[in-house]
Amino acid sequence: MTGKDLLQFIVAGLSSGALYALLALGFTIVYASTGVINFAQGEFYMLGGMLGVLAFDSLGIPLVFAALLAILATTAVGVLFELLAIRPRKDGDPLALIIITVGGSILIQSLTRHAVGGEELATLPSFSPGPSIGIAGVTIVRQSLWIWGITAVAVVGLTLLYRRTRFGKAMRACSIDRDGARLVGIDTARVVTASFALAAALGAIAGVVISPTVPPVFYSGASIGLKGFAAAILGGLGNPVAAVAGGLTLGLLENIASGFISSTFKDGIALVVLLGVLFVRPQGLFGGRSREKV
Amino acid sequence: MRVRVGVAAFVAASVLAATVGGCSATGDSQKDAYKIGAVVSLSGTYAGLGDPEKKAIEMEVARVNADGGVNGRDIEVIFLDDATDEAQAQGAAEQLVLEDEVLSLIGASGTGQSMAMRTVAQEYDVPQVSMAGGTVITQEFDPLVFQTPWSNTLVVPYVLKSIRDAGFEKVGLMTDGGGYGKDGRGVILNSAPAAGVAIVADEVFNPGDTDMTTQLTKIRSSGAEVLLMWTAGREASTVVKSLDQLGMDIPVYGGPGIARKEFIEGAGASADGVRFAAGKILVPSAYGEGTDAFGIATDFVSRYEESYGQSPDIFAGHAYDAFNLIVEAMKRLPEEFSPADLRDEIEKTSGFVGVGGTFTFSETDHNGIAAQDLVMYEIVNGEWKLAE
The missing domain is CATH 3.40.50.2300 (Response regulator)
Incomplete structure (x- = not known):
């Protein structure tokens, strides 16, 4: 094991970590507006990849537009899911909502399986084709640059949205005290819908951007959803920066552990982290003492 | 209960009795x-x-x-x-x-x-x-x-022999953590000594893994001459794609689990050159034209x-x-x-x-x-x- 190998593990960790981060952002946003974990988050990732490949391969739409279409369509699914399944549950009982998201996840998965079939689809072409980039003996895959870039844009964009826009302020107010927010005239129902739209878009982005390496399939949402959930808990379900930090940390932990101990334990790491954080530091590694969520 | x-x-x-009763009226051709x-x-x-x-x-x-x-x-x-x-x-x-x-x-x-x-x-x-x-x-x-x-006990020795016959001795192993990969991994580790090959790296990936570079980096450092991949999952595509992206130019071998069109569609050009063992159904001329099996x-x-x-x-x-x-x-x-x-x-x-x-x-x-x-x-x- 050389230093070069260690650097390669770090690159791998940051690249899968960025993917977890996008999922974790989705969990965090929905948690902020509703106070529940959306277990259908992984399905948005799955839909992004599936729809992207279908649009590109079956409809022959150029790559950029296929990717955008997949993200838009998944966002629409997210909005529909909120309007049809979450909003009718007016009292906002967290347990009921969580079970609704679990049901929604199974529904989306089964419908996709029946509509598209049980086998994985083909992969998309690389967003910027060409050989990998070698720096000091460490290989960086071109698609990883896309993943990092998109994650960076997402976290900066969300931070700006929260800090600088009226709508972002409404979302923050909603996360601090929903009843209070409603009393001062904020349309909390609209905030919840918007948070599902954002979460679905982020999930779909992750799904599309990884599909040049990983062939999408109808059941792919579950395992990545668990990783994103672990990352979100690790980050403390707080602000976007913490979610991204949680994702990257999880990715690094996984890859360094599989590099130096054994790859058998790679998935176990996510669960150990999840349980460890829940027991020892329920507010997350990066969650402050403040109760503010978002 | x-x-x-x-x-x-x-x-x-009762249902059976009713059906049997019905059958006897219509004759023997309507037997259960x-x-x-x-x-x-x-x-x-x-x-x-x-x-x-x-x-x-x-x-x-x-x-x-x-x-x-x-x-x-x-x-x-x-x-x-x-x-x-x-x-x-x-x-x-x-x-x-x-x-x-x-x-x-x-x-x-x-x-x-x-x-x-x-x-x-x-x-x-x-x-x-x-x-x-x-x-x-x-x-x-x-x-x-x-x-x-x-079964793996049949295919694994066959693949290992074919690796050995091609002149390779050091094998880097990559298996999935699911039932099929785990089963294959056990058989491979057991059969390697008899086949005259050494398993110099033994890496596992999990269903749903999106990145294989860590495992492949370890295989590269181990000095493996070939990559033996045992999985029936879609991650096979990711493995060979990552192998190309890392610029690793070693032959890839596998078992019947990758005898799937989806593997080729998923891996694209990276699937080229991959060798695997399976029955003869994929190219029926292998049965020998004119034989019963071919027919x-x-x-x-x-x-x-x-x-x-x-x-x-x-x-x-x-x-x-x-x-x-x-x-x-x-x-x-x-x-x-x-x-x-x-x-x-x-x-x-x-x-x-x-x-x-x-x-x-x-x-x-x-x-x-x-x-x-x-x-x-x-x-x-x-x-x-x-x-x-």
Whole structure:
């Protein structure tokens, strides 16, 4: 094991970590507006990849537009899911909502399986084709640059949205005290819908951007959803920066552990982290003492 | 529970009596069909396996019945979906045995599900023919359980020999953490010394992993001359793509788990040059033109294409073999027989030419095929070709 190998593990960790981060952002946003974990988050990732490949391969739409279409369509699914399944549950009982998201996840998965079939689809072409980039003996895959870039844009964009826009302020107010927010005239129902739209878009982005390496399939949402959930808990379900930090940390932990101990334990790491954080530091590694969520 | 079973039995008996009564009025040609119960995965992770399996069996049922059935009776196959879940596979098998009183079970699509069904086969003394590739299914021997795919104990030594014959000694191993990969990994680690190769790296990936570079980096550092990949999952595409992206230029070998069109579509150009062992169905000329096996395989392929508009994959072939092994055994029996008689007769199968190979079962071998039924393939320009 050389230093070069260690650097390669770090690159791998940051690249899968960025993917977890996008999922974790989705969990965090929905948690902020509703106070529940959306277990259908992984399905948005799955839909992004599936729809992207279908649009590109079956409809022959150029790559950029296929990717955008997949993200838009998944966002629409997210909005529909909120309007049809979450909003009718007016009292906002967290347990009921969580079970609704679990049901929604199974529904989306089964419908996709029946509509598209049980086998994985083909992969998309690389967003910027060409050989990998070698720096000091460490290989960086071109698609990883896309993943990092998109994650960076997402976290900066969300931070700006929260800090600088009226709508972002409404979302923050909603996360601090929903009843209070409603009393001062904020349309909390609209905030919840918007948070599902954002979460679905982020999930779909992750799904599309990884599909040049990983062939999408109808059941792919579950395992990545668990990783994103672990990352979100690790980050403390707080602000976007913490979610991204949680994702990257999880990715690094996984890859360094599989590099130096054994790859058998790679998935176990996510669960150990999840349980460890829940027991020892329920507010997350990066969650402050403040109760503010978002 | 006992009461419920009793009620179910009573209902079943009444229904049966009514049907029998109806039959005697219309004559002998309307005798009860022989029932076979099939448990396949039509939803869940293995839905892609269960679907072609069901199609192949349905096609064969129609063919056998159109030819006059067995002993003048029709064959009826009752399908149940196990949703790629072990408990559901067991429940489905129980339902087929108790309520439908099937003479034999086919299934399941997956190894774990097959093992769950096995407990039912044992409890009620009904023969079971599995379409899953896990070694454990027939290696942990049970007199009632048969298996049609090429098991890992058969394929692994064949692949290792082919690696050794190509002049390589140091093998980097990459297996998936699921049932098939784990099973293969165990057999590979056991068979390597005898085959004269050294496993210099032993890496595992999990279903759903999006990045393989850490494992491949370790394989690169280990000095491996070839990568041996044992998986039936979609991650195979990610592995060979990452290998290319890392600029690692070593030959890749694998087993029947990657004999899937989806692997080629997923991996694109990175699949080129990958070598793997499987039965001869992918390129039927491997059977030798003019042989019985060639005739059966090309007939199967053309009828399947005609019925469903697509080529059968290896899973359809495993289902064809499972169904026909049972039917051929039934044909050798007198008109009335019990599941136990059927088991004995399946075990007597000798020289049955199927799609996966020529099956000869014995009291100790319920897989029944041999290394000569295997062949090495190489993927060339996205097509399966016989490797030299």
